[in-house]
Amino acid sequence: MVLFTGNEWVIDCYPRDTRQEWSSCTSFLVRLHGEYKAVNPTISLSLMKRDGTTSTLSHQYRLKGEEEEKLRHAIQNSPFERQVFAYGDYSNLLSAEDIINNGSFELICTIDNTDIPHSRCSLGVPKSFDLHSHIGKLLESSETADATFRVENRSFVCHRLILAARSPVFKAMLFGNMAEATQQEIKIADMCPEVFEVMLHFIYTDFVPSCNSEMASTKFIQQLFVASDRYAIEGLKSLCENKLCAHISLDTVTATLALALQHNSPHLKNACLDFIAEPGTLISWTLSDEYVNLVRSFPSIIAEIRGKVDTAPSFKNVKLQKI
The missing domain is CATH 3.30.710.10 (Potassium Channel Kv1.1; Chain A)
Known part of the structure; x- marks a missing residue:
């Protein structure tokens, strides 16, 4: 219930329209509550989408005279004679993924009255919570x-x-x-x-x-990545993956690639392989002790590395060191 222009306004929601042929529609009534002063408002209804834009409802009315009579037939058994000022419906609202957010939606009602700035009232869960x-x-x-x-x-x-x-x-x-x-x-x-x-x-x-x-170091993030995978905290694991991808270097790529293989992270593995396939990186990396240790632990990785570098003209004559 909202107080505006000296009157109390109510938005009624009908999750299922009473007409059988429109049973998938969700309908709304905007009406005055109790005693009220004479008003002549223009009312619009819209639904807030998850991306911040609005979706206008169909069948909107600024009701007066004969339109008020039409409304009583639009919503059967409406008890609010001469109190309803607007009506709108939305087909399949309860299954609209772009509007329903965690089981809730936000309805925007704009009321414009002569000489009075418009007001916006919302039906639903507050955004900041x-x-x-x-x-x-x-x-x-x-x-x-x-x-x-x-x-x-x-x-x-x-x-x-x-x-x-x-x-x-x-x-x-x-x-x-x-x-x-x-x-x-x-x-x-x-x-x-x-x-x-x-x-x-x-x-x-x-x-x-x-x-x-120290806690922002690659070593710490690697440990946090292992912990998030150990307890299946996917959101934290994803954050660690992105952080590690952004800090891959010749000094860290072997340990990071090993973690990606141990903890089933295709995203992190591909980032490491892309780095290894860069010109000037592969030769230096394959000559390191870290490469030798990695291939001994994960011999199948050679085929994946070869698949990355075979398409690069700079590496056509490069042979990977066999262990």
């Missing part, structure tokens, strides 16, 4: 925490439900038949506390916190 900030505060305060993780010499208190919702691995660990489901303190091996801390922050907030120079 700071959910991650509120959940992140739970991590900071430890309020209602029900699990403790021990990583080397540090302890982290967490919420089982939040971890389970964000990671299928944590879900199986904390609510399945694994021993951790009943443990008060859960030990995490093969991970440094700083990596676990950043991973927790992402689980609670969907963001990676600001890092110092």
Whole structure:
């Protein structure tokens, strides 16, 4: 309900139109509520799309006189005589992927009245809703925490439900038949506390916190990439992949390629292979000890590297070193 021009306006939503032949339509009425002053508004209705543009509803009316009578036939059994000022419907709204966002939509109603600037009111979920900030505060305060993780010499208190919702691995660990489901303190091996801390922050907030120079290093991001894959946190894994792709060098490409192969990352693997196939890189790389170690661990990678360089004229006469 919105107060405008000294009147209370109501937007009624009918998810399914009462007419059988229009049963896939979602309809809206814009009407005055209770006692009201005389108004002569122009009202328009539109739906906000996920890309920020609007989609105009069909069958919009600025109702007066005979049009008000037509409206009572458009929506059967409407009890709001002489109160309805606009009507609009949208076919198949409930399945419109460009409009429905997380089960919600936003309806824009613009009311123009003589000598009064237009007003915009929305029906739906507010755009800025700071959910991650509120959940992140739970991590900071430890309020209602029900699990403790021990990583080397540090302890982290967490919420089982939040971890389970964000990671299928944590879900199986904390609510399945694994021993951790009943443990008060859960030990995490093969991970440094700083990596676990950043991973927790992402689980609670969907963001990676600001890092110092050491935590922004390629080595740290590689460790975070391994941790995100270990606990199947796909959003964090994707962020790490993009970061590692942007910092591939002759010094890092072997370790990064090995991680891509170990943790099933085609995107990261292809970025490494593209770098290796650049002129001036392949020869230097194949002469390194890192190349020898990589090929011994992943002998099939030679065929993939060859596939990348065979189409480059600069490498027609280059033979990859066999181990």
